[in-house]
Amino acid sequence: MKKIYKITILWGTDGFGKWLAEYILEHFSRYISELTITGRNEKKLEQVAMEFHTKPHLNSSPQGENEGTRNCKIIFTTDNIEAVQNADIVIYSVPISKTQQVIEETLPYIKTSAIVSDVTSIKGFSSRAMSVRDDIIVIPTHPMFGPYIQGIAGQVIVLTPEIYIKTSKEYLFLRNFLLQEKAKVVEVSSQEHDRIIAVVQWLTHLNMFVIWETMKRLNFHIGESLNFVSPIYKLMISSVGRYLGQNPELYADIQMYNEEVIEVHEAFLETAKNFHTSVSMKDKKKFIADVEEARGFIWKKYCDEGQVYTDKLIYMLSRQQEILKNNIWNKIELQNIYSWEKINWVLEKHDNGKIFLKSGEIYTIDEYEVREKWNIF
Numbered sequence: 195m196k197k198i199y200k201i202t203i204l205w206g207t208d209g210f211g212k213w214l215a216e217y218i219l220e221h222f223s224r225y226i227s228e229l230t231i232t233g234r235n236e237k238k239l240e241q242v243a244m245e246f247h248t249k250p251h252l253n254s255s256p257q258g259e260n261e262g263t264r265n266c267k268i269i270f271t272t273d274n275i276e277a278v279q280n281a282d283i284v285i286y287s288v289p290i291s292k293t294q295q296v297i298e299e300t301l302p303y304i305k306t307s308a309i310v311s312d313v314t315s316i317k318g319f320s321s322r323a324m325s326v327r328d329d330i331i332v333i334p335t336h337p338m339f340g341p342y343i344q345g346i347a348g349q350v351i352v353l354t355p356e357i358y359i360k361t362s363k364e365y366l367f368l369r370n371f372l373l374q375e376k377a378k379v380v381e382v383s384s385q386e387h388d389r390i391i392a393v394v395q396w397l398t399h400l401n402m403f404v405i406w407e408t409m410k411r412l413n414f415h416i417g418e419s420l421n422f423v424s425p426i427y428k429l430m431i432s433s434v435g436r437y438l439g440q441n442p443e444l445y446a447d448i449q450m451y452n453e454e455v456i457e458v459h460e461a462f463l464e465t466a467k468n469f470h471t472s473v474s475m476k477d478k479k480k481f482i483a484d485v486e487e488a489r490g491f492i493w494k495k496y497c498d499e500g501q502v503y504t505d506k507l508i509y510m511l512s513r514q515q516e517i518l519k520n521n522i523w524n525k526i527e528l529q530n531i532y533s534w535e536k537i538n539w540v541l542e543k544h545d546n547g548k549i550f551l552k553s554g555e556i557y558t559i560d561e562y563e564v565r566e567k568w569n570i571f
């Protein structure tokens with residue numbers, strides 16, 4: 195097939211843009227003649243070019259500009275304007291606070307009929323900024339996952355195009371590709387996206403940060419608490435840690451650039467205060483009535499589903515422990531959850547979250563899927 199597209203990602207030296215560059219090279223390089231990745235820093239661009247070169251499936255060159263065996267030229271540059279001028283597809287993956295400025299600086303240089311997309315976690319202002327031109331095809335997106343995943347199967351991707359774009363062949367191509375990859379595609383307006391996301395993301399983030407900060411204020415020892423608690427508590431603490439470990443700038447921007455957030459904020463504080471008042475007044479009747487009202491008739495369905503979902507997670511985690519318990523001196527298979535690398539060896543023992551193989555190697559159980567193999571004795 196003829197290679198037709200020139201794609202530019204602003205900025206692709208880190209975070210989501212870098213993940214996207216790799217994903218595009220892996221899945222679309224047969225359609226691409228040129229991929230341009232921009233960044234702010236020459237040295238970082240060189241490093242990323244080198245990194246792409248050492249990943250065999252990406253096939254770029256250490257100089258950053260080369261025809262790999264996939265025949266796709268990869269260009270690394272700090273010049274955003276030059277990078278968009280010849281591109282057929284431009285994708286903005288810019289920290290939220292800089293998105294508007296970068297779109298405004300580069301949009302006038304994009305050629306007519308180009309496809310222009312973004313991955314910004316807030317859709318209102320970025321969609322408006324891209325839509326000032328009516329001679330380009332604007333496809334705003336919000337992938338609801340971080341740049342750490344292997345594939346997009348099962349992941350949610352929100353698309354917020356204008357109605358007239360929904361029937362364009364470019365939009366349908368992207369949508370069909372995502373569906374074929376088994377991603378969950380959600381199509382809504384950018385306003386509706388921001389309204390829902392204010393609850394889905396901000397309420398979750400606020401909750402996580404408040405839990406962590408409260409524990410800190412109480413001088414609570416998380417490590418000790420993990421010795422005598424349920425898997426659900428461990429799951430909750432792990433989720434809190436996962437959020438806290440990521441880029442605080444992104445969290446700040448998600449809150450401060452979404453106009454819908456303040457209402458959610460105020461409802462959260464009022465609810466917390468309400469439960470606090472019931473407990474401090476020892477008003478058990480009111481406390482129970484509030485919980486029952488929250489659960490309600492319709493929301494009960496989600497309580498039941500939540501029970502089953504978390505039961506399944508607990509089942510899967512305890513199943514791993516069972517396999518280890520039943521397979522001392524048997525051969526087991528460990529598959530790394532990040533690299534998918536497999537290790538087959540005899541299990542000597544497992545203890546305190548560690549797997550000891552007869553080879554002398556020690557692995558952390560959380561980073562591996564454990565599978566039964568065959569009994570060699």
Ligand SMILES: NC(=O)c1ccc[n+]([C@@H]2O[C@H](COP(=O)([O-])OP(=O)(O)OC[C@H]3O[C@@H](n4cnc5c(N)ncnc54)[C@H](OP(=O)(O)O)[C@@H]3O)[C@@H](O)[C@H]2O)c1
Pocket residue numbers: 205206207208209210211232233234235238287288289290292293313314315316336337338339340341441444
């Ligand atoms: N991260 C996620 O989980 C996630 C998920 C979905 C969507 N998104 C969206 O993806 C977009 C990018 O977010 P991200 O988390 O990938 O951001 P990031 O990791 O902070 O940075 C991504 C890129 O922006 C560059 N950059 C950062 N600050 C800059 C500045 N002040 N001036 C010039 N360049 C700068 C970085 O360059 P250097 O390499 O030089 O630092 C890097 O190339 C955002 O719109 C976000 O909403 C993110």
